[in-house]
Amino acid sequence: MNEITPLPEMEIVDRTRSWVRENFLYMRTDWKLGGDDPMLGSGVIDSVGVIELVEFLQRTFGIDIADEEITETNLDSLNAVGRFVHQKCNARSGAERRPRQVA
Amino acid sequence: MCGLAGVARRQPRGVATRMLRRMAEAIRHRGPDGSGVYADERVGLAHVRLSIIDLEGGAQPMANEEGSLRVVYNGEVFNFPTLREELESHGHRFRTRSDTEVLLHGYEEWGSGLPQRLNGQFAFAIYDRRTRSIFLARDRFGxxxxxxxxxxxxxxxxSEIKALLASGEIAAALDPEGLDQVFTFWAALPPRTPFRGISTLEPGCCARWQGGRLAITRYYHVDFPEPAAEPSDALCRLDDLMRSAVGMRLLADVPVGGYLSGGLDSSAVCALASATSTEQLRTFSVAFDDPRFDESDHQRAAAGNAHSRHAVERISRSDIARVFPDVIRHAETPLLRTAPAPLYLLSRLTRRDGIKVVLTGEGADEVFLGYDLFKDTVVRLFCLRHPESRIRPRLFERLYPHEGAGARRGDFWAGYFxxxxxxxxxxFSHLPRxxxxxxxxxxxxxxxxxxxxDFDPLAELRAQLPANFAQWSPLGRAAYLELVTLLSPYLLASQGDRMAMAHGVETRxxxxxxxxxxxxxxxPERSKLRGLREKDILRRWAPIALPRTVADRPKQAYRAPDVPPFVGPRPPEYAVELLQPASLRRTGIFDPQAVAGLLRRCQSGTATGTRESQALVGILSTQLWHHEFCERRSTAAPLPRASLRLTPKWEIA
Structure with missing residues (x-):
């Protein structure tokens, strides 16, 4: 059985930063997007953009994000995204490592 | 309605009639039924006429009996029969049945106090030979x-900038600050326009030019006093006013029709018009191939209620793409939405069907607080009074129940507001827009x-607010901002008069x-916005004229497809050409690399939000506007403007 290794948090942050730059900051190449910079409050991402971000995270990192998880705490900065996705990946790989119950 | 133009010289060096005819020809679409010019050593006046009242007798420019006053006039004064009686009682003698003549005698009697006495929609210029002056006036709401x-x-x-440019003495050049206002408010705010050195007279203002100087005076001030309670006879008074306002606007010597959006406002207007008309009312609507924008079912219901003969202009994305350059030519400004395009096509249908006057429901959302923006304001204030509350922000989800799950719910959605x-x-009310x-x-x-x-259009607007603005309630302030930033410069102009008059149709x-x-x-505000129910008093009154299903129908914002007309397998050639890096570099306003990124996202279907759709329409329409007006038309030298800081790059040779 293959062991699923969660991506390091930094790699999640880097891949998300690249995607945000390509899709939301393509017109502002001089914009310095720091790890803790708010993406909603600063106008980088609007409410439609959040939908795109959620879809990107689900597609790229193979996670499911519930409506109630779409919060500023989880998604408003690159570092927040990194922590949130990393936890989700960890939880998923933990669940997949757990032995199956045999009836 | 009609079109007017004129020139007044400080020195008596004459005004060429061929120049006046060029100016008139540039706005011929506003008045296809006739034209006239007047010229002397100081002043030239030109007029194109859309004959609506006194078809035989209302030709312009019109002079008074002594020839000391001459008027060119665009509009309708709906209380002119009353004013005429009053003027006759003061000894004035009339030669025609037209409302134009009321302006001449009214000016003789009341001078610059004339506009306050008019109930109507108007823009006019009166040349007073005795004082060598020109008096200009524009209606209260623009x-x-x-x-x-x-x-x-x-x-x-x-009446339109293209007539000024046709004089050959006024150049078309970009006013960067005017354009920056478009990209803030959706339109340049009067008196500014996107054209350098060309201004618009602010709504509710008049002006006198004399000896080379122009003095502008505001004759109408809006106010939002708020009583504690709704008057007990409010519904009766609203009924009287609605019937009177619609009845007066049926005054015409030609048939009057109506535009039906399918919403409460236009349905109420058409129902009242139908009840008053002796002939079957003609009504007109736009319908969309895209069901997200279409209101056909509601329009048919409203037309049935009004017993009108109804005609529909069905709009596809390719229709919008096809006419968009014409729309910009008539609007004379960059646009952030394509919504005027269907109305351009609707006026063509209306005119082809033989109707040149239509009533519309415009203005009700501003007057009776119909827009979501007013609800947003109330809910934002409610939440911000207790920022720690987790319950209050859930109200935003109630405001937009159809937005679906995901990011338009919960923390992010509330945080946005x-x-x-x-x-x-x-x-405060308008910053989310x-x-x-x-x-x-x-x-x-x-x-x-x-x-x-360092030009900051928001700071400039804050600095120009009226003295009593701070005394109004938050919703009074919001209503004022809606009037001056959207209704006058965009809805009544780019989406209203300019699209209708492109085909010689007058909207009332x-x-x-x-x-x-x-x-x-x-x-009181709660008479208009009761909880989250918009236009409350209008909805309480509406069952008198409308079926419950129409009276209670929630507001649907009028929108048209923005991105799809310009992308896809076969985009319009002009869009491809004008959005190329070379075209963008020639115009110099936008960064070609950034626009390429936007186009990539539009073409891949990922640019689904308002921000990017507004950006695409705004950039394309600016390119069209610049190409149409600044690159092709003018040969005159640009006008100086004190506040302008331009490099020669923006001047037209």
Whole structure:
């Protein structure tokens, strides 16, 4: 059985930063997007953009994000995204490592 | 309605009639039924006529008996029979049945006090030979346009900018600050236009030009006094005013029709018009192939209720693409939405069907607080009073129940509203609209950004608010901002008069009868916005004229497809050409690399939000506008403007 290794948090942050730059900051190449910079409050991402971000995270990192998880705490900065996705990946790989119950 | 133009010289060097005819020809679409010019050593006047009242006798320019006054006039004065009686009782003798002549005698009697006595939609110029002066006036809400420019003390004025440019003495050049306002408010705010040195007379203002100087005076001030309780006879008074406002606007010697959007406002207007008309009312609607924008079912129901003969202009995305350059030519400004395009096509249908006057429901959302923006304001204030509350922000989900799950619910959705400015900011109500619109400025080229330097349209607006603004309630302030930033410069202009008059159709706007406006402005706010129910008093009144299903129908915003007309397998050639890096570099306003990124996202179908759709339409329409007006038309030297900081790059040779 293959062991699923969660991506390091930094790699999640880097891949998300690249995607945000390509899709939301393509017109502002001089914009310095720091790890803790708010993406909603600063106008980088609007409410439609959040939908795109959620879809990107689900597609790229193979996670499911519930409506109630779409919060500023989880998604408003690159570092927040990194922590949130990393936890989700960890939880998923933990669940997949757990032995199956045999009836 | 009609079109007017004129020139007044500081020195008596004459005005060439061929120049006046060129100016008239440029706005011939506003008045296909006739034209006339007048010229002497100082002043020239031109007029194109859309004959609606006194078809035989209302030719212009019209002079008084002694020939000392001459008027060119665009519009309708709906209380002219009453004014005529009053003037006759003062000894004035009339030669025609037209409302135009009332302006001449009214000016003789009341001078610059004339506009306050008029109930209507108007823009006019009166030349007074005795004082060598020109008196200009525009209606209270800016239903009709009036532009002007000053050059070496000479005055040029016209219903549309293209007539000023046709004089050959006024140049078309970009005003960067005017454009920056478009990318903030959706339109340049009067008196500014996107054209350098060309201004528009502000709604509710008049002006006198004499000896090379123009003095502008505001004759109408809006106010939002708020009583504690709704008057007990409010519904009766609303009924009287609605019937009077609609009834007056049926005054015409030609058939009057109606535009039906399918919503409460236009349905009520058409129902009242139908009840008053002796002939079957003609009504007109736009329908969309895209069901997200279509309101056909509601339009048919409203037409059935009004027993009207109904015609529909069905709009596809390719229709919008096809006419969009014409739309920009008539609007004379960059646009952020394609919504005017269907109305351009609707006026063509209306005119082909033989109707040149229509009533519309425009203005009701401003007068009776119909827009979501007013609800947003109330809910944002409610939440910000207790920022720690987790329950209060859930109200935003109730505001937009159809937005679906995901990011338009919960924290993010509420955060979008709650982070959009503090209640102490005078622009609090409108910042959730202004700030995302400003995002288009991210596409500016560094050179254009440099031209604007520290220009801040929001700071300028804050500085120009009326003295009593701070005394109004938050919703009174919001209503005022909606009037001056959207209704006058965009809805009544780019989406209203200019699209209708492109095909010689006059729109009449009963909800902007100033008596009705003042009645509504003086009601308690909860009479208009009760909880989250918009236009409450209008909805309580509406069952008198409408079936319950129409009276209770929630508001649906009028929108048209924005991105799809311009992308896809076969985009219009002009869009491909004008959005190429070489075209963008030639114009110099936008960064080609940034626009390429936008196009990539539009073409891949990922640009689904308002910000990017507004950016695409705004950039394309600016390119069209620049190509149409600044690159092709003018050969005259640009006008000086004190506040302008331009490099020669923006001047037209």
């Amino acid at each position: 239903i009709l346009p009036l532009f002007y420019a000053l050059r070496d003390g000479d005055l040029y004025f016209a 709650l982070s959009s400015g503090s209640p102490g900011d005078p622009l 202004f700030r995302p619109t400003c995002w288009i400025k991210d596409f500016y080229s560094p050179e254009f950004r440099h031209l604007l330097r 706007v009963p909800f902007l009868d100033h008596r009705l406006f003042e009645f509504a402005a003086a009601l």
